[in-house]
Amino acid sequence: MAKRERLAMLLLSASLILILGPASSCAPAPDRDKTPPPETHRPLEGSLSPGLPFDRILFYDELTELLRGWAAARPGIMDLQSIGTSPGGRELWLVTITNKETGPPLEKPAILVDGNIHAVEWTGGVAALNFIRRLLRDYGKDEKVTRLVDTRCVYVLPRLSPDGVEATLRDGLIVRSSLPSRREGPPPGLRWRDIDGDGRIVFMRFRDPNGPWKVSPADPRLLVAREPDEAGGVYWRVLPEGTLEDFDGQTISVGPGLEGVDFGTMFPDDRLTSPVERAEQRSLDRAPEIAAYVEAISKRPNIIAHVTCHSFGGALLMPPVNPGDGMPANDRHVFTTWSAKGSELTGYDAMSYLALRGGQDLEKHISTEIGWLYNVRGIFPFITEFWNPLRAAGIKLEGPMSLWLGGFHAVEDELKLLRWNDQELHGRGFAPWHPFEHPQLGPVEIGGWDKVHYWYNVPFERLENEVAPHADWLIYLALSLPRLEIRSLSAEPAGERLWRVRAVVENTGWLPTNGSQKALDNKVVGDVMAELSLPPDAHVVGGGPLRTIGQLAGRSEQRSTATWWGYEPGTRDRAVLDWTISAPPGAKVSVIVHHDHAGTARGDIRVGTPRLPD
Numbered sequence: 001m002a003k004r005e006r007l008a009m010l011l012l013s014a015s016l017i018l019i020l021g022p023a024s025s026c027a028p029a030p031d032r033d034k035t036p037p038p039e040t041h042r043p044l045e046g047s048l049s050p051g052l053p054f055d056r057i058l059f060y061d062e063l064t065e066l067l068r069g070w071a072a073a074r075p076g077i078m079d080l081q082s083i084g085t086s087p088g089g090r091e092l093w094l095v096t097i098t099n100k101e102t103g104p105p106l107e108k109p110a111i112l113v114d115g116n117i118h119a120v121e122w123t124g125g126v127a128a129l130n131f132i133r134r135l136l137r138d139y140g141k142d143e144k145v146t147r148l149v150d151t152r153c154v155y156v157l158p159r160l161s162p163d164g165v166e167a168t169l170r171d172g173l174i175v176r177s178s179l180p181s182r183r184e185g186p187p188p189g190l191r192w193r194d195i196d197g198d199g200r201i202v203f204m205r206f207r208d209p210n211g212p213w214k215v216s217p218a219d220p221r222l223l224v225a226r227e228p229d230e231a232g233g234v235y236w237r238v239l240p241e242g243t244l245e246d247f248d249g250q251t252i253s254v255g256p257g258l259e260g261v262d263f264g265t266m267f268p269d270d271r272l273t274s275p276v277e278r279a280e281q282r283s284l285d286r287a288p289e290i291a292a293y294v295e296a297i298s299k300r301p302n303i304i305a306h307v308t309c310h311s312f313g314g315a316l317l318m319p320p321v322n323p324g325d326g327m328p329a330n331d332r333h334v335f336t337t338w339s340a341k342g343s344e345l346t347g348y349d350a351m352s353y354l355a356l357r358g359g360q361d362l363e364k365h366i367s368t369e370i371g372w373l374y375n376v377r378g379i380f381p382f383i384t385e386f387w388n389p390l391r392a393a394g395i396k397l398e399g400p401m402s403l404w405l406g407g408f409h410a411v412e413d414e415l416k417l418l419r420w421n422d423q424e425l426h427g428r429g430f431a432p433w434h435p436f437e438h439p440q441l442g443p444v445e446i447g448g449w450d451k452v453h454y455w456y457n458v459p460f461e462r463l464e465n466e467v468a469p470h471a472d473w474l475i476y477l478a479l480s481l482p483r484l485e486i487r488s489l490s491a492e493p494a495g496e497r498l499w500r501v502r503a504v505v506e507n508t509g510w511l512p513t514n515g516s517q518k519a520l521d522n523k524v525v526g527d528v529m530a531e532l533s534l535p536p537d538a539h540v541v542g543g544g545p546l547r548t549i550g551q552l553a554g555r556s557e558q559r560s561t562a563t564w565w566g567y568e569p570g571t572r573d574r575a576v577l578d579w580t581i582s583a584p585p586g587a588k589v590s591v592i593v594h595h596d597h598a599g600t601a602r603g604d605i606r607v608g609t610p611r612l613p614d
Helices: 002-014 060-073 122-138 143-151 162-171 275-282 288-298 329-346 369-375 401-405 411-423 451-456 460-479 517-521
Strands: 078-085 091-097 110-115 153-157 189-192 203-207 213-216 219-225 236-240 242-245 303-311 315-318 349-352 380-386 430-438 442-449 484-495 498-507 528-533 546-550 574-582 588-595 599-606
Touching: 060 078, 060 091, 060 122, 060 162, 078 288, 091 122, 091 288, 110 122, 110 460, 122 143, 122 153, 122 162, 122 303, 122 380, 122 460, 143 460, 189 236, 203 430, 213 236, 219 411, 219 430, 303 369, 303 460, 315 329, 329 349, 329 380, 329 460, 329 517, 369 380, 380 460, 442 451, 484 588, 484 599, 498 528, 498 588, 498 599, 528 574, 546 574
Parallel strands: 110 153, 110 303, 303 380, 315 349
Antiparallel strands: 078 091, 091 153, 189 242, 203 236, 203 442, 213 219, 315 380, 430 442, 484 498, 498 574, 528 546, 528 588, 588 599
């Protein structure tokens, strides 16, 4: 233990900054993490029709048809079930992918992926669907995909906000998560609407001698701030496109978005300090989708890793979320290793959610999905923020993107964005300013950036290429999960009708069986357990059939052989179990080894028969 503490201190001082494999049915397993024999991989019947489009977003009925078709085409490795119903009567579809011939889902370590927790962030939902598509398409063809489906488990909830997504597609609304289930009259203020009927919500500008904006001399489309001492020019006010409720003819406020609740803030969090916040956050009747999701996660203790798919920002976010959130050194190493691989594959920046906040409002505790998953459940969670229009336009950022979005950037950056719109998007990302007679404001001009199609989401012509590398990263994460195996099972004579049964158990995964250290600290994960199963005419001599193994290490602590502190010597990934039994020759003895996170392994042997070589 002292060594671990020294290692943690060294790391801190150096930087401040899914499926169990085939059931073990015979004694030896020399190639423990290889794909099972070819006969296990039966040819997949049926095409993946309908296919996943990348030139539009599926309506709910189309999504349902797609998932049902895929499940019918790949019944041996995909199941589809509803975990609940939205207020609008739409099912919350959960996909489970695993090779059913190698064991049921709950007996295998799992990764969970979700999309569209925020309705207008369509890219996240497409990325989740693309991950399903990749596994179904390449199983039996791609070695890593095949090994993943045979030895781990994958859960995917591609559309957590089906009502909200439908509202964005059918009604052109900008919805955060879902529409309120019970609505009174709209509060006073400006309501975002597509008032000119062009299918997008952009901006409105109108002239006002006391307006804070003026037209840029570099490009008439661009509005820039008036100088502090400037007067006597033509000035403008800028508003989101929409209409006004209870307008008094003079004062304007922007009302809250028509978005109901933000699902990301609705996960259980006892650390909220404000009674109002706690009451609001716990009102899961306002978000039955999240209540159903929390219950589904709680029923699947095999989940070790999680990725929620969002947009935009081009970032991979991880805990900590709040300044007081603790993280053991071992878990920090896992997050660092996994996020570095994600950055390599996607080109996205890896950072903590806390770093993304940029030092702003740190006194406020933020409740998030990844905060609940890690701090309470001990699951390793990530947020993927797909797509960075700034990077696409050639803008280099200093610090978190949130600072740029808050206005701390050069005007030249905005000119670069306009040039990118003209050259790469052929003008589609920025609506030209055009006159419109507003019912309350009179003459205005409508135009500006299309926030939904070119900021929040990847342009459709780039969508498939943007999400494709992310599937590679999810495969990498899943194959890093722990995996229990029975390395060997033997029975040696120990006297008349007596036999010494020995099982050698290993964790062949990269992570330890417990997954995160946080799971151990929170006592939400148990020990590895092994049990001997005997026929009626046999019994254990001296002791019982059940053995507690504790936790088995993975390879994640092996970091460097250049120092004495960078590696863990020995075989902490392995355990030996011995039983003495009384049984007639030829009796069948079975061993079952189980762990909620690391899966289940089984082995059988008949005593008094020749032992297979290791």
